[in-house]
Amino acid sequence: MSKTVTPYQNQATKKEQVADMFNNISKTYDFLNHFMSLGIDIIWRKKAINELKKDQPKLILDVATGTGDFAFEALKILKPQKIVGADISAGMLDVAKQKIAKRGLGDKFEVKLGDSEKLPFEANEFDAVTVAYGVRNFENLEKGLTDINRVLKPGGKAVVLEFSKPKAFPIKQLYNFYFNYITPGIGKLFSKDSRAYTYLPESVAAFPDGEAFRAIMHKAGFKDTKVRPLAFGICSIYTGIK
Numbered sequence: 001m002s003k004t005v006t007p008y009q010n011q012a013t014k015k016e017q018v019a020d021m022f023n024n025i026s027k028t029y030d031f032l033n034h035f036m037s038l039g040i041d042i043i044w045r046k047k048a049i050n051e052l053k054k055d056q057p058k059l060i061l062d063v064a065t066g067t068g069d070f071a072f073e074a075l076k077i078l079k080p081q082k083i084v085g086a087d088i089s090a091g092m093l094d095v096a097k098q099k100i101a102k103r104g105l106g107d108k109f110e111v112k113l114g115d116s117e118k119l120p121f122e123a124n125e126f127d128a129v130t131v132a133y134g135v136r137n138f139e140n141l142e143k144g145l146t147d148i149n150r151v152l153k154p155g156g157k158a159v160v161l162e163f164s165k166p167k168a169f170p171i172k173q174l175y176n177f178y179f180n181y182i183t184p185g186i187g188k189l190f191s192k193d194s195r196a197y198t199y200l201p202e203s204v205a206a207f208p209d210g211e212a213f214r215a216i217m218h219k220a221g222f223k224d225t226k227v228r229p230l231a232f233g234i235c236s237i238y239t240g241i242k
């Protein structure tokens with residue numbers, strides 16, 4: 001497993017630091033997300049959700065739901081009976097709750113404070129589980145994926161969207177420059193937490209992407225795992241079946 005990268009490098013656990021960081025940036029998260037990705041994150045989210053189109057899941061769990069954008073997109077595309085979002089940051093969930101109320105989706109999308117490593121749900125409950133830009137932040141990746149596997153119904157699918165590391169010239173160089181120099185600068189300017197957008201490239205660099213992630217999915221109990229790189233490997237979609 002790669003070394004643990006934390007937002008504030010203090011005595012608190014990675015989980016506590018990650019929750020603090022997302023609480024700090026919750027108000028500016030949506031704006032900065034779309035701004036920094038030039039809106040491309042919306043396309044990547046759609047592609048990831050489309051992985052579930054054939055499965056037509058009725059009950060979906062969105063782990064690390066944050067302000068809910070991935071779940072809102074899933075509601076639009078997949079039209080499930082219900083989506084439940086879980087996250088360790090109360091601040092991010094407050095923003096999600098405001099958006100749910102504003103869009104009148106209270107009967108379709110519900111959020112709950114919950115940790116990926118100890119999800120507050122029964123085993124075999126969900127038809128599908130999604131995680132967008134969340135797994136990189138887990139304190140114990142294998143434990144998180146194992147608990148995601150536990151709450152899935154047998155035959156259910158997990159879809160994970162996460163940043164990965166492009167390998168080809170010149171995308172790799174451009175990406176490293178943008179991620180290491182531009183995003184921390186923009187983050188510092190607009191968000192109250194200057195460390196958050198330095199942690200972002202650090203956590204991506206330390207994250208076991210591609211085949212390494214697929215191997216951890218296997219260890220966590222998933223079968224038929226697949227990796228689909230997007231945009232020359234800037235992001236990847238991972239799928240696995242329980």
Ligand SMILES: C[S@@+](CC[C@H](N)C(=O)[O-])C[C@H]1O[C@@H](n2cnc3c(N)ncnc32)[C@H](O)[C@@H]1O
Nearest residue numbers: 022064065066087088089115116132133134137
């Ligand atoms: C980058 S945000 C992604 C939010 C949302 N999925 C999206 O696509 O915009 C990462 C989220 O993961 C949450 N998170 C990190 N570790 C977690 C854990 N162990 N369990 C649940 N949520 C976690 C954070 O609180 C944060 O809201």
